[in-house]
Amino acid sequence: MTQRIQIGAVFIIMHLSFGYVVYPNLIYRLTETAHWEIILCLGLLQLLLMWFYIKGLHYFPNNDVIDIHLKMGRWAAIVFLIPFVINLIALVSLNIRIHTEVIISIFLPRTPYWSILLLLFFVSVYTALKGLGTILRSSIFIFLFVIPLVLLNIFSSAINFNIHNVTPGLDLPPKFLLNMRFFYLLGFSSFLFLGFITSKTKLIFRHLFVAWVIVTLLLLLVVYIPLLVFGQETVITLTNPFLEAMDSIDISWFSFNRQAIFFGVLLVGLVILTNSVIFWMIGRVMQKVFAWDSSYWIIACSVIAFIIAIVVPNKYLLEKYFLWSSGAQAYFMISIPLTIFIYGFLSNRGVKVREK
Amino acid sequence: MKNKHCKLFIVFMTLLFLCGCWDIKDINKRTIPLVMGISKENGGGYKVTLQIPVLKNESQVSRVVTGKGETVTSALGKIRTSSENALDNTQIRLIVLQNNVAHNQQELSGIVKFLMGSEEIPSRALIAVTDENVEDVLSSINDKLGVHASSIYDFFNKGAGWAPEIFSTPLWEMYRSLFSSTKDIAVPVIRSGKNTVLIFEGSEIFKKGKIIARFNPDESQLIRVLQNKNEKGKIESLGFASIMVSNSSIQYRSSLKNNKLLLVSNLHVKINVLERKDGVTNNKIIKELERISEKRFYEIFKQMKESHTDIFGFGQQFQQLISYDDLKQWRSEYYPELKVVFEVDVKME
Incomplete structure (x- = not known):
């Protein structure tokens, strides 16, 4: 039971971490009205993929994604999973860098970014080295400390809401499903880690559905808070709409005069856990495919990721590369669950045929 | 045994890194302005005026510092250069625009966009317009009895001296009105008073950064x-x-x-x-x-x-x-x- 709650917490934390920063901007650029429809569409698509994924994993009890790929053959594991690892390294470095930029703009304007990068990398690599147990346990701790801040942000920003800033229309831009940005957005949902923990626990779709509902509600809020404060016309001119919405809060009787600080603290917590999960996934894949101790792999990959994060020269390129890597992530999000589902389905039928 | 020493060493190493924050200027080494005034010079450049509270002096509650430059940024830079302490703009609560800036639509929207984009200046600072010389408005506080340095801002503060007909328009609402197609905005007009620090004169109506009309306090209140x-x-x-x-x-x-x-x-x-x-x-x-x-x-x-x-x-x-x-x-x-x-x-x- 505790482990299920922990997995749910990791699920929510990872989605929030990816959802806070670039996600709203992409949605605002994708559509001018009816933002909730896009979020729901994304959510349902993700739910469908998750269903395939879990169904596929159930065909192989006590195996995780890597074991299943190894069953297909070592070449299959290399062909499918090594590009995935490369993508994860890129994603982790760009994700940390994007968060660092936001943190600097909130409360550390004079600090050079490499020192913040170093701190974030150090903590998340350390957590990843300690293994899954530590990650899951710390997820509860971070969850308990992040969720009150998230709620505080939501409720305190309500004083600036104007319900008339949002157009309630139902009309979506035509063919938004084919828009490249929709594909990028799909890459922001990070459920693939679920397949890496199944060697010990059996995933139950029903429990994850609860986590999915919470995530979808939170993402709706993340998108709608800036909209309710500023309105669509203004929101597209801002680089960090959510941060600006937090900055606009002015409650004179409250003892903290800058709410954005809470947002910054919250981001630190989210990004550390998210990246430690990704590092742990990288270590796991490399260990099982190439049989070398996972901690060496984690350290080696984190050094590469750190170098990538430092080398990216400016915010414009950073966002562009980040979108590329999330697009690649979306590709894996579609291909890995479907591969496992089809392979599981076929091999399961093979077993049944032989039994007859 | 060796392991224990190693751990102890690491704990002591943290002392090295936790001794202070990176590049943070201590609070007694900072100059913290409360009110910023922006006006235009005859020659074309901008003049930025900052009202800075003085804590130790009994006879004077604040001092006023000015800087001139081609842009607001360069004027702020001039103040930063000549200031004896580190300038910390994060506590600015009120931005007063002189009418020669406010009446120019392009310049005004440029300034508002700059202030909104600036990471230091908070977007919840309030905006006001004045017809007088902005320097006089900010320094008028010094010859009033029994006021304190934050009095100019308190005029707009709902927790202090605010009256219901006064608009308090924050910077982010002003920024929003530059883009909005369905809503315009009213900004309070103030001048320095004889006995009180400020007098509320009504409000200017801005449409996408352009002044359309001025209303007296009664009309403002209806709005x-x-x-x-x-x-x-x-x-x-x-x-x-x-x-x-x-x-x-x-x-x-x-x-x-x-x-x-x-x-x-x-x-x-x-x-x-x-x-x-x-x-x-x-x-x-x-x-x-x-x-x-x-x-x-x-x-x-x-x-x-x-x-x-x-x-x-x-x-x-x-x-x-x-x-x-x-x-x-x-x-x-x-x-x-x-x-x-x-x-x-x-x-x-």
């Missing part, structure tokens, strides 16, 4: 009410009686039939009678107040319609009825056709 801000505490004199508003609320009903836009708005006001002349009935007070408010509204509305300015934000009420793309033409195509029925309902407590 505030129509924007659904409570006018609790406002005192009104009717000649034969004076009343205080204890509560107010407004409801809108919008409809679009046969291409005719109609907005019905009901203003509910609760009042207390503070004093009255002999023989004046409650009914007379209510009738008179309703008449005055309605007359005031139709006067403002007519004036606003002529200049295509939607200060009440009526366009926002049609979000459900007109599509997003059509609303972009709200001011020019729909707003002149809009018919508003304004009814005031006054109740005595």
